[in-house]
Amino acid sequence: MKRFAAVLMGLALVGTFGTAALAAAPADTLAEAKKKGVLVAGVKDSLPPFGYVDEKSREIVGYDIDFVKAIARKLNVKLELKPVTSASRMPQLTEGNIDIIAATMTKNPERAKQIGFSHTYFATGQKFITNKGKVKSLKDLEGKKIGTAKGSTSEQNVKTAIPTATVLAFDDYPQAFLALQQGKVAAVTTDEAILAGILAKAPNKAKFEIPPVQISNEPYGLGMRKDDAKFIAFVDKTILEMEKSGEAKKIFEKWFGKGTDFQLKRTFKITADK
Amino acid sequence: MLKYTFDWSIVTSGKYFEWLVSGMKITLELSAVGIIGAFVLGLLIAVMKMSHFRPLRWIASAYLEFFRNTPLLIQIFFWYFGSYKVLPTVVNDWLNSTNFEFAAAAIALTIYTSAFIAEDIRSGILSIPREQMEAARSAGFSYLRSMQYIILPQAVRITVPPLVNQFLNLAKNSSLAMTIGVMELTYQARQVESYTFKGFEAFTAATVVYLVLSVSITAFMDQYNKRVLNPHRA
Numbered sequence: 001m002k003r004f005a006a007v008l009m010g011l012a013l014v015g016t017f018g019t020a021a022l023a024a025a026p027a028d029t030l031a032e033a034k035k036k037g038v039l040v041a042g043v044k045d046s047l048p049p050f051g052y053v054d055e056k057s058r059e060i061v062g063y064d065i066d067f068v069k070a071i072a073r074k075l076n077v078k079l080e081l082k083p084v085t086s087a088s089r090m091p092q093l094t095e096g097n098i099d100i101i102a103a104t105m106t107k108n109p110e111r112a113k114q115i116g117f118s119h120t121y122f123a124t125g126q127k128f129i130t131n132k133g134k135v136k137s138l139k140d141l142e143g144k145k146i147g148t149a150k151g152s153t154s155e156q157n158v159k160t161a162i163p164t165a166t167v168l169a170f171d172d173y174p175q176a177f178l179a180l181q182q183g184k185v186a187a188v189t190t191d192e193a194i195l196a197g198i199l200a201k202a203p204n205k206a207k208f209e210i211p212p213v214q215i216s217n218e219p220y221g222l223g224m225r226k227d228d229a230k231f232i233a234f235v236d237k238t239i240l241e242m243e244k245s246g247e248a249k250k251i252f253e254k255w256f257g258k259g260t261d262f263q264l265k266r267t268f269k270i271t272a273d274k
Numbered sequence: 275m276l277k278y279t280f281d282w283s284i285v286t287s288g289k290y291f292e293w294l295v296s297g298m299k300i301t302l303e304l305s306a307v308g309i310i311g312a313f314v315l316g317l318l319i320a321v322m323k324m325s326h327f328r329p330l331r332w333i334a335s336a337y338l339e340f341f342r343n344t345p346l347l348i349q350i351f352f353w354y355f356g357s358y359k360v361l362p363t364v365v366n367d368w369l370n371s372t373n374f375e376f377a378a379a380a381i382a383l384t385i386y387t388s389a390f391i392a393e394d395i396r397s398g399i400l401s402i403p404r405e406q407m408e409a410a411r412s413a414g415f416s417y418l419r420s421m422q423y424i425i426l427p428q429a430v431r432i433t434v435p436p437l438v439n440q441f442l443n444l445a446k447n448s449s450l451a452m453t454i455g456v457m458e459l460t461y462q463a464r465q466v467e468s469y470t471f472k473g474f475e476a477f478t479a480a481t482v483v484y485l486v487l488s489v490s491i492t493a494f495m496d497q498y499n500k501r502v503l504n505p506h507r508a
Contacts, residue, residue: 087464090471094278114471145370147455150464168375168455169465175355179455182358183370 029099029224029231030075038078041068042098045083046172048197049255049262050104063255064102067121067222067239070247071100074238086152090114093223100235101223104194106153116232117221121239121248123268125214126157128187129180129195132209135187138162144186147176153218154190161215173198180208191218193256193264200261219273236272243270281472285479290466294476297462298483304380304448304458305487309441311384316391323396334392341389347450349386354378354454379451387444391437398433399425431503438495442488459483 026032033039043064044051051062060081072079082098089101093115107117128135128146135141143164148154150169158167168185170176176188177198188195192210199205222239224232242248248270256264284290322334341349354375358366369377402425410420452461463480467473 087468091467091473094471110469111471150452150461150468152468155465156469169457169461170455171453175453178355182355183366184354184358184374 026096026099027225027227029228030234031230033075033077033099033231036077038080039068039072039075039100040080040082040098041065041072042082042084042089042092042101042103043068044085044103046174047104047194048201049260050193050197051083051102063122063251064104066251066254067242068100068102070242071235071238075234087150089223093225099224099231104191104220105223106191106218107221108153111223114226116224116226116228117274118224118232118235119239119270119273120219120221120268121270122193122220122252124191124193124218124220126154126189126216126218127192127195127210127212127214128189129177129199129208129210130187131180132207135211135213138213138215141165141187145184147179147185147188148190149173149176152190157216158189177202189215193262196262196264236274239270240272278474280475282475284466284470284472285475290470290476293462293466294459294479294483297457297459297480300376300457301445301448301459301483302487304376304383304451304456305445307380308383308387308444308448311380312387312391312440312444313437315384315388317395319388319392320395320399323392324399338389338392341385342393346382346386346447347453350379350382350450350454353382375451375454375456378454379448379456383444383448383451386447387440390443391440394433394436394440395429398429398436401432402428427503431499434495434499434503438492441491441495445487445491446484 029039043060043062045053045060047062049062050064051060053059054061060083065081068081069079082092084092084098084101084103086103086105089098089103089105090111092098093101101115104122105111107120111117128141130141138161141162145166145168146158146162147168147170148158149172155167155169158165168176168179170179173188173190173194176185179185180188181204188198192214195210199208199210202208222235224235239248242251249266252266254260256262256266285294319334319337322330323338325331325334357369357378361369406424406428407420410424411417415423448458449460451458452464457465459480463473463476466476470476
């Protein structure tokens with residue numbers, strides 16, 4: 001019985017600390033950021049070309065970073081970048097550690113219940129990397145093991161599209177790709193733009209390909225706290241202006257266009273899509 | 275002030291509840307396989323380490339030092355990714371067609387924990403004064419019978435508390451298996467968090483399961499110690 005009491009006390013302690021940690025997040029980021037003179041953005045730091053550490057400058061650069069840079073410039077405050085993972089970015093935002101998420105985050109209704117999204121600033125679709133010539137359609141992946149990274153929406157999409165497949169979620173994409181190279185999985189799946197980035201860096205890329213099989217649309221949005229209406233409106237307005245001035249297109253071409261490893265075509269425009 | 279509304283229903287019923295239950299099953303399986311395997315292997319290594327045959331002792335020492343002194347996470351990666359480089363293609367193809375993720379995690383947990391268990395068992399046996407063995411031998415018991423009737427019954431009693439520690443560590447360490455895609459409890463709790471953002475509820479549920487598992491192991495070993503090993507003291 002004594003042990004039980006100890007366990008209960010432990011739980012109570014956890015509860016107290018947990019509740020305390022959930023307490024301090026500003027509801028008006030716009031005013032708060034101007035007052036402090038700094039905007040804190042949660043970004044990926046190992047996912048070229050969205051957010052990764054540049055080998056020469058040792059700084060985080062990428063498509064996502066250029067967007068938050070533009071927003072900070074418009075706000076006339078300094079930008080601070082904090083690396084986040086797919087699993088940590090939402091709690092970091094709601095707990096007030098970061099003010100905005102620019103980390104390849106797909107907009108979906110489940111997430112929209114918890115946080116506020118900007119208009120779509122990047123659009124892609126979920127595809128697969130496989131061994132060359134092995135996969136012509138979804139049928140070829142039935143009953144196979146498919147790798148992806150934890151905390152992403154990719155997993156559920158595969159389960160819906162190919163119910164007979166087994167999904168293995170690794171800690172990060174490089175591990176999932178290693179599993180593909182070793183034949184442990186038949187394919188690695190996630191958004192095409194990320195796959196293109198993995199493939200571009202792969203040492204033996206000639207063996208692999210991204211077949212034209214798409215299982216979902218993935219519109220990326222910048223994430224902000226849900227009750228932060230003024231800041232959300234400000235970000236929306238800023239990125240719409242960036243589209244109009246051509247800056248958004250320029251950023252896309254810089255990271256994905258001709259002359260890059262990705263060679264993607266811009267098939268979307270930033271519009272008021274909410 | 276952030277408004278966070280608790281919604282415990284997601285972890286007590288429905289789809290996410292099923293995820294957590296399936297994760298719990300795999301955690302239980304991993305723990306059971308690991309505890310039995312690590313105990314048997316640990317006993318074997320302890321005996322080898324105390325053998326009078328030197329090469330056996332050396333092998334046991336090398337095993338102990340290597341597996342006690344490298345991180346478990348690296349050992350899991352070693353068995354899962356590293357084994358690929360040394361095994362022939364046929365074996366790799368066969369392994370990859372099976373549930374190799376679970377097997378690699380179980381092997382890593384078993385071997386890692388067995389090194390600690392071996393030392394616990396060995397120190398238990400060494401704690402029995404040598405005179406007892408000598409007395410038993412001069413009373414006419416053979417070496418094996420002396421071990422069976424005099425030394426081991428006392429040694430096992432001493433070994434139980436540290437063994438419980440190792441079993442508890444193993445049950446909790448099993449959460450590292452999620453790094454290679456084994457869908458155990460912590461993995462499922464994280465999945466529930468990514469889909470619902472109710473991480474607080476999901477991890478509380480997982481915590482409760484781990485607590486119940488650990489407390490059950492401890493209670494079982496307590497009872498075993500009282501009823502089976504020390505029936506006269508209770």
